[in-house]
Amino acid sequence: MEKDETKFTILMFPWLAYSHVFPFFELAKSLSKRRTFHIYFCSSAANLGSIENNLNNHKLRCNDDDDVSIDLVELQLPPSPQLPPHFHTTKNLPPNLVPILLQTFQESSSSFSRILIDLKPDLLIYDFFQPWAAKQALSLSIPSIYFATAGAAPFSYFHHLHTHGSASTFPYQEIYLSDREKADLNAVVAPEIKDADQDFAFGNFKLSCDIVLIKSSKGLEQKYIDYLSVLCRKKVVPTGPLVQESNIKDDDDDESEVIMQWLSEKDRFSTVLICFGSEHLLPKEQIVEIAKGLEQCCTNFIWIVRFIMDENALRLEDELPEGFLERVEGRGLVVQKWAPQAKILSHPSIGGFVSHCGWSSIMESLYFGVPIIALPIKFDQPINGRLVVEAGCGVEIGRGENGICSAEEVAKAIKKVIMEDSGEGLIRYNARNLGEKMKTEKEIAANEVAEELLLICKKSKQHADKI
Numbered sequence: 184m185e186k187d188e189t190k191f192t193i194l195m196f197p198w199l200a201y202s203h204v205f206p207f208f209e210l211a212k213s214l215s216k217r218r219t220f221h222i223y224f225c226s227s228a229a230n231l232g233s234i235e236n237n238l239n240n241h242k243l244r245c246n247d248d249d250d251v252s253i254d255l256v257e258l259q260l261p262p263s264p265q266l267p268p269h270f271h272t273t274k275n276l277p278p279n280l281v282p283i284l285l286q287t288f289q290e291s292s293s294s295f296s297r298i299l300i301d302l303k304p305d306l307l308i309y310d311f312f313q314p315w316a317a318k319q320a321l322s323l324s325i326p327s328i329y330f331a332t333a334g335a336a337p338f339s340y341f342h343h344l345h346t347h348g349s350a351s352t353f354p355y356q357e358i359y360l361s362d363r364e365k366a367d368l369n370a371v372v373a374p375e376i377k378d379a380d381q382d383f384a385f386g387n388f389k390l391s392c393d394i395v396l397i398k399s400s401k402g403l404e405q406k407y408i409d410y411l412s413v414l415c416r417k418k419v420v421p422t423g424p425l426v427q428e429s430n431i432k433d434d435d436d437d438e439s440e441v442i443m444q445w446l447s448e449k450d451r452f453s454t455v456l457i458c459f460g461s462e463h464l465l466p467k468e469q470i471v472e473i474a475k476g477l478e479q480c481c482t483n484f485i486w487i488v489r490f491i492m493d494e495n496a497l498r499l500e501d502e503l504p505e506g507f508l509e510r511v512e513g514r515g516l517v518v519q520k521w522a523p524q525a526k527i528l529s530h531p532s533i534g535g536f537v538s539h540c541g542w543s544s545i546m547e548s549l550y551f552g553v554p555i556i557a558l559p560i561k562f563d564q565p566i567n568g569r570l571v572v573e574a575g576c577g578v579e580i581g582r583g584e585n586g587i588c589s590a591e592e593v594a595k596a597i598k599k600v601i602m603e604d605s606g607e608g609l610i611r612y613n614a615r616n617l618g619e620k621m622k623t624e625k626e627i628a629a630n631e632v633a634e635e636l637l638l639i640c641k642k643s644k645q646h647a648d649k650i
């Protein structure tokens with residue numbers, strides 16, 4: 184690729200998950216608009232396919248291709264019989280294939296090394312599962328920055344646990360994990376990787392140059408951002424929420440038109456969205472309890488449902504209580520495929536969001552001022568859910584000993600946010616207030632990030648010129 188000598192080049196390299204690729208891509212678009220950076224965006228062909236569509240629409244909106252200097256660079260993953268190329272992403276990946284994708288990704292390090300040598304960028308921005316990318320850059324005197332796509336609360340909690348060996352001294356006890364949730368956390372990194380790099384998750388912080396980028400908002404996480412800076416001894420720079428605005432315009436396919444038309448017929452704040460991210464599948468028992476809870480609370484709802492299909496279950500109806508779809512006709516819409524979540528959350532009829540509390544979902548919901556009804560599943564999600572409750576912007580659904588949220592608990596939590604104008608109006612007020620702060624912060628954060636990266640590129644460029 185022709186290198187534009189007037190601009191500093193940045194190679195951006197996210198982990199293959201949809202919810203990592205898109206925050207990296209939103210940051211890439213923000214940086215490329217500044218005319219001082221040329222971005223190389225590296226991922227698998229499976230991810231670049233969905234990026235390309237988004238990028239072309241972005242270029243159309245910018246009306247000037249020169250404004251948008253982003254080149255897509257394909258990462259070649261080693262062939263694997265269990266993992267055909269269309270599975271080189273976590274979007275809709277069967278859960279049992281995630282460890283195989285993780286391992287195959289680790290084996291792509293030599294392919295990445297060739298890209299790094301060919302492009303010789305002024306800066307590398309890398310992600311959670313590939314500290315080896317930063318080490319390769321270091322060996323070529325290329326500075327690298329770790330960009331964390333989860334929040335500062337979970338990262339400061341995990342870093343405190345890693346450094347101090349116990350959560351009992353964590354300074355913010357409103358954030359905690361139950362024993363079950365701690366066990367889930369240990370499942371984050373496949374054992375073979377954890378062994379390979381002792382402080383795996385925190386090797387990223389050490390390898391990063393003077394700053395670490397984090398997808399976060401000072402309005403929501405200031406004290407956690409500050410504490411994480413102390414723990415990792417780096418300047419932690421929030422990027423702002425990086426909500427996929429373009430996704431809102433790009434999702435104009437027939438299916439999303441039907442959803443938006445259906446929403447337009449509902450009263451303001453009257454409808455709850457239910458969605459559990461791009462990766463997670465709920466067990467049938469939890470699906471059934473959510474369905475019963477929606478019947479009990481009589482609210483309007485849009486449910487983007489994905490579940491572990493029983494071998495013999497061929498139809499959605501087989502997974503839901505008998506007659507459920509008929510009984511909710513008119514007030515409930517069950518969507519069994521990918522839907523424009525950010526666009527739905529931006530609609531004025533949405534009054535609450537039953538979410539697994541994945542970090543991008545949290546950022547999108549609060550950015551649009553929608554209170555969260557938390558049903559966290561694993562990883563950082565329990566901490567994200569408690570963060571939202573601590574901020575007064577949501578409630579957490581009560582859970583039984585078996586880890587399942589009963590219909591009664593689901594209905595109670597939804598009513599607390601959607602149905603009663605009593606004290607709970609405060610939850611909506613807090614969420615909308617925080618959303619306004621996040622919108623104000625967005626441009627300020629983008630400028631701060633660009634200034635920090637420019638400083639590092641200049642130092643790197645001057646350094647290279649001196650050699």
Ligand SMILES: C[C@@H]1O[C@H](OP(=O)(O)OP(=O)(O)OC[C@H]2O[C@@H](n3ccc(=O)[nH]c3=O)[C@H](O)[C@@H]2O)[C@H](O)[C@H](O)[C@H]1O
Nearest residue numbers: 202332333460461462521522524525541542543544562
């Ligand atoms: C960082 C890490 O990402 C993971 O990804 P996951 O996809 O589960 O969730 P989100 O981060 O909410 O990301 C999901 C993203 O997919 C979008 N979406 C999803 C379903 C759909 O039908 N339509 C959509 O547009 C949604 O708008 C969001 O942008 C884990 O949660 C982890 O806990 C989290 O911290």
